[in-house]
Structures are given as structure tokens and as C-alpha cells.
Amino acid sequence: MRRRILQFIGRSAERGAPPTVREIAEAVGLRSPATVQRHLRTLEEEGRIRRTSEGRSRSWQVVGGRRGTPTPAEIPVVGRIAAGSPIESAEAGEESLPLSPEAFASSGDVVALRVEGNSMTEAGILSGDYAIVRRQPEVENGQVAAVTIDGEGTLKVWRRRGRRIDLEPRARGFEVIQLGRDSGEVRVFGRLVGVARVFDEA
Numbered sequence: 001m002r003r004r005i006l007q008f009i010g011r012s013a014e015r016g017a018p019p020t021v022r023e024i025a026e027a028v029g030l031r032s033p034a035t036v037q038r039h040l041r042t043l044e045e046e047g048r049i050r051r052t053s054e055g056r057s058r059s060w061q062v063v064g065g066r067r068g069t070p071t072p073a074e075i076p077v078v079g080r081i082a083a084g085s086p087i088e089s090a091e092a093g094e095e096s097l098p099l100s101p102e103a104f105a106s107s108g109d110v111v112a113l114r115v116e117g118n119s120m121t122e123a124g125i126l127s128g129d130y131a132i133v134r135r136q137p138e139v140e141n142g143q144v145a146a147v148t149i150d151g152e153g154t155l156k157v158w159r160r161r162g163r164r165i166d167l168e169p170r171a172r173g174f175e176v177i178q179l180g181r182d183s184g185e186v187r188v189f190g191r192l193v194g195v196a197r198v199f200d201e202a
Contacts, residue, residue, distance in 0.1 A: 002039050003076055004028045008109055009049060010062045011101060018052050018059035027109040029135050029189075075099050075196075077112045079153070081131055084117025084174065086152035097130060097196055104194040109135040112196065113146060113153070119169035120144070120155055125195055131155055132194035137187070144192035149177075150184040155192065 008027045012019040019027070025036045040060060043049045049060050077095040101110035112130040123144065125131065131146065139145040145158040147167060156167035156177065165186060167177040179186050 001028065001030075002043055004078070004109055004111065005036070005039055006043065006048060006062060007074070007076065007101070009060050018061050020059050024060070027135070029109070029137075075101055075104075075110055075112045075132060077114065077130065079113055080116055081113040081146050081153045081155045082117050083115050083120040083125060083127065083155045083169075086149050086154040086177075099132075099196060104132050105134040110193065111135060111190070113155075115155060119171050119174040121171045123157075123170040125155070125170075125192075126197070128197075130196040130198070131192055132196060133190035134193045135190040139188055139191045146189040146192065148185075148187045148189055149179065153189065158188070 005024055005028055008024060009019060012023070021033050021036050021040070024040075025031070025033055028036075030036050040049065044051070049062055052059050052061050074096040077097065097112050104110055110132060112132055115125055115129045115131050116127055118127050125144075133146050139158045141159050143158055144155065146153060146155055147158065148154075154167060154177070156169060159166040159168055163181060165179040165183075167179065169176065
């Protein structure tokens with residue numbers, strides 16, 4: 001989580017607008033400003049960020065030159081996502097893709113999830129690809145979204161039909177996941193904004 005906070009602060013500063021605590025919380029998907037403050041306090045103690053005053057409120061900047069500070073031209077790999085039946089999302093370590101987040105989204109927290117399964121092949125998403133996702137709590141009908149159902153993640157086309165939510169595959173042989181009011185906690189993790197494919201060298 002602190003890695004994502006650092007990257008968001010760095011990208012915001014490059015645009016000339018160091019973020020506030022509230023903006024950081026929204027970008028990385030944390031509801032509690034107190035949780036963000038704890039992460040910021042740790043990063044400040046490590047010398048990786050510093051406080052600035054922008055007049056309207058307190059904000060933060062990345063301190064350059066320290067070892068371990070992520071560069072803006074990286075997308076962190078934060079786990080895995082199913083393109084099939086939902087599987088448990090797993091937090092990854094320090095892996096990242098050498099890609100610029102701005103190439104996929106002009107703002108927000110952009111992360112990568114390794115795809116497992118073949119339910120989205122007709123959308124050009126294969127098992128082993130990296131789904132590039134902009135973290136956001138809502139998506140529009142027809143958009144491909146990373147969704148969690150009771151903590152288990154899946155990558156599907158989002159479709160709300162009244163009180164029901166359909167998660168649609170894009171491959172033959174896979175069924176639509178239909179979620180009603182009693183289907184547990186359903187949350188949008190983010191919207192698909194791109195796909196990255198890594199080829200092994202021969």
C-alpha cells in the first residue's frame with residue numbers, strides 16, 4: 001500500500017499538484033484518512049516523503065534520490081485476478097511492470113493484476129496477461145471491471161440489471177455470474193484500462 005501511495009504522490013507532483021490526504025485516500029482506495037496518515041507518517045520517518053504547504057491544505061511530495069523510491073514510470077503488480085470462476089486475490093511483493101501509468105489513464109491509481117483463466121479471450125485477454133486497472137469504486141455498464149465477491153476477485157464485463165448484477169465472460173463455454181441481493185459483498189476494485197503481455201525470451 002505504501003508503494004502505491006508513493007507512486008500517486010510522485011505522479012501528482014509531476015503535474016504540479018502535490019496531493020492532500022483526502023486525495024491520496026481516494027486514489028488508493030482507502031476509506032479512512034487515519035489509515036493514510038499512518039502510512040504517510042511511516043514514509044516521512046523513512047525520509048521518503050516530506051510535507052509541503054499549498055495554502056489550501058497540507059500536502060506531500062516524494063523526496064528524490066532515496067533508494068527504494070518507485071519511479072513514476074512503473075505500474076505495481078498488486079495481485080492476481082481470475083478470468084474464470086472467482087479466485088482469491090493475493091497481494092504481491094515488489095514486482096512491477098516498466099510501463100508509464102499515464103499511458104493508460106491520465107489520473108488515478110493504476111495497478112496491474114496477473115490474469116488466470118480464459119473467460120475473457122474474445123476480449124483479447126489471455127491467461128498470463130497483466131490486466132492494467134485504474135482503481136475506482138464504480139464502473140459503467142459494458143465496461144470490463146475487476147470485481148471482488150466476498151474478497152475473491154474476477155475480471156468480467158459489468159452489467160447492472162435493476163437489483164441484479166451480471167458479470168459477463170467473453171469466451172465460449174463460460175457462464176454469466178449472476179449476483180442478487182443475497183450474493184454477499186460485491187465491490188468494484190477498478191476498471192480495465194489496458195492489457196500487458198510479457199513474452200519469454202527464447
